[in-house]
Amino acid sequence: MRTIIEPFRIKMTEALPLTTREARAARLAFAHNNVFLLAAEDVTIDLLTDSGTGAMSDRQWAALMLGDESYAGSRSWRNFERVVRDITGFKHIFPTHQGRAAERILAATRLKAKEIVPNNSHFDTTRANIEYVGAQAVDLLTREGRDLYSEQRFKGDIDLFALERLIETEGAQKIPFCMITVTNNSGGGQPVSMQNIRDAKQLLKKHGVPLILDACRFAENAYFIKRHEAGWSDKSLIEIARAMFSFADGATMSAKKDGLANIGGFFGCHDDQWAEDFRNLLILTEGFPTYGGLAGRDLEAIAVGLMEALDEDYQRYRHATVDYLARRLMERGVPLVRPPGGHAVFIDAAAFCSHLSPRDYPGIGLVNALYLEGGVRAVELGSVMFGKARPGGDEEPAAHELVRLALPRRVYTQSHFDYVIEVIDAVWRTRDRIRPHHIVQQAPFLRHFTARFEAA
Ligand code: F0G
Numbered sequence: 145m146r147t148i149i150e151p152f153r154i155k156m157t158e159a160l161p162l163t164t165r166e167a168r169a170a171r172l173a174f175a176h177n178n179v180f181l182l183a184a185e186d187v188t189i190d191l192l193t194d195s196g197t198g199a200m201s202d203r204q205w206a207a208l209m210l211g212d213e214s215y216a217g218s219r220s221w222r223n224f225e226r227v228v229r230d231i232t233g234f235k236h237i238f239p240t241h242q243g244r245a246a247e248r249i250l251a252a253t254r255l256k257a258k259e260i261v262p263n264n265s266h267f268d269t270t271r272a273n274i275e276y277v278g279a280q281a282v283d284l285l286t287r288e289g290r291d292l293y294s295e296q297r298f299k300g301d302i303d304l305f306a307l308e309r310l311i312e313t314e315g316a317q318k319i320p321f322c323m324i325t326v327t328n329n330s331g332g333g334q335p336v337s338m339q340n341i342r343d344a345k346q347l348l349k350k351h352g353v354p355l356i357l358d359a360c361r362f363a364e365n366a367y368f369i370k371r372h373e374a375g376w377s378d379k380s381l382i383e384i385a386r387a388m389f390s391f392a393d394g395a396t397m398s399a400k401k402d403g404l405a406n407i408g409g410f411f412g413c414h415d416d417q418w419a420e421d422f423r424n425l426l427i428l429t430e431g432f433p434t435y436g437g438l439a440g441r442d443l444e445a446i447a448v449g450l451m452e453a454l455d456e457d458y459q460r461y462r463h464a465t466v467d468y469l470a471r472r473l474m475e476r477g478v479p480l481v482r483p484p485g486g487h488a489v490f491i492d493a494a495a496f497c498s499h500l501s502p503r504d505y506p507g508i509g510l511v512n513a514l515y516l517e518g519g520v521r522a523v524e525l526g527s528v529m530f531g532k533a534r535p536g537g538d539e540e541p542a543a544h545e546l547v548r549l550a551l552p553r554r555v556y557t558q559s560h561f562d563y564v565i566e567v568i569d570a571v572w573r574t575r576d577r578i579r580p581h582h583i584v585q586q587a588p589f590l591r592h593f594t595a596r597f598e599a600a
Pocket of ligand 1: 244329330397
């Protein structure tokens with residue numbers, strides 16, 4: 145059959161709010177034109193993030209009931225550890241309440257001020273945790289990866305020449321570890337090839353620098369490798385995932401993505417000293433090492449979810465959904481980051497709103513237009529999120545003005561996406577009406593969450 149169907153049927157429903165344009169206009173004004181400040185009940189299709197927003201399966205809900213809430217040594221911990229070890233092979237495994245908790249403890253235990261951590265692209269919490277201890281987070285994406293429209297398939301690859309140059313100029317002793325983010329969220333959800341992970345490991349090994357995977361979307365990355373990288377098509381997704389992790393000395397993970405859970409994460413590594421230091425700070429700030437800030441039932445749900453994310457029928461459907469949305473938007477001429485990534489479709493808001501300059505925050509105008517048109521919530525990844533203040537009150541714009549439509553896992557059906565396409569198409573045909581926005585109030589850090597905007 146040519147039609148790729150959702151490989152599940154629906155056992156429980158959740159009502160979607162259907163609102164009028166007048167109501168949405170009032171809500172958006174009340175939210176100071178910032179969709180982060182909307183009440184979720186006022187959003188019809190929520191594509192703000194794919195993190196923690198997925199639907200759990202009946203097997204996960206059943207596993208929740210088996211949660212062992214013992215403080216120490218719970219059975220749920222052993223189930224969790226067994227599954228994570230089966231996939232990653234790490235000697236030491238520590239649950240955390242979400243991905244950034246693993247990042248924070250890793251940064252606090254392994255980094256000192258002025259040290260450097262390279263990555264293909266740091267996610268913003270990873271960068272912030274590294275900078276918080278005074279170290280430097282460096283993005284080393286290849287030229288193709290930085291080009292929004294390059295059709296190369298593995299645009300998440302880390303630039304090995306740039307990595308080698310960085311090690312040679314700064315010295316390996318200044319680089320306590322290197323990271324690779326699979327898939328590369330900040331760069332459009334683009335995959336990293338097995339070859340790139342292998343070559344990066346080889347180069348790093350020569351210099352004694354450990355490799356840490358930011359593994360949030362490891363199963364989506366494994367599916368890209370199976371489909372597009374020579375030599376992997378007859379391997380199962382778990383075999384591919386094991387091969388990816390075999391090159392890593394450690395990994396941070398947000399189970400809110402490919403753990404198919406609503407909360408959770410972990411850190412894994414081989415080194416005993418790293419584990420010892422991580423464990424001590426984990427106990428201080430997250431919890432005892434057999435629960436790490438999670439309930440026993442969460443550990444059970446994650447253990448089941450991780451294996452479901454490696455189900456090939458699920459990944460085929462997941463990727464088909466992103467492709468379906470992207471293809472129909474491209475047919476209509478909507479400018480998108482190419483080729484579509486694993487968890488989201490990214491609109492080039494600068495090209496979409498060619499009558500606006502970065503100073504007009506085109507991404508905010510587009511996000512607000514999508515909400516007004518059909519109650520669809522997307523997120524700006526442009527000069528509001530990444531713009532830098534210059535001395536004198538001016539601002540350096542971000543490299544790109546993107547709007548991300550992130551797809552929650554197993555939540556929306558094809559007709560929901562047909563609706564999203566219709567909404568975007570309507571905004572595309574009337575794009576000249578998207579107005580410039582300016583900030584009337586903002587916080588000194590991570591301003592996008594709370595800034596207040598006015599439309600000109
Ligand atoms: N690394 C990557 C690549 C991520 O995308 C995220 C979260 C994290 C780390 C942090 O994990 O949220 O569990 O603490 N990304 C979400 C997003 C928030 O919307 O892309 P967390």
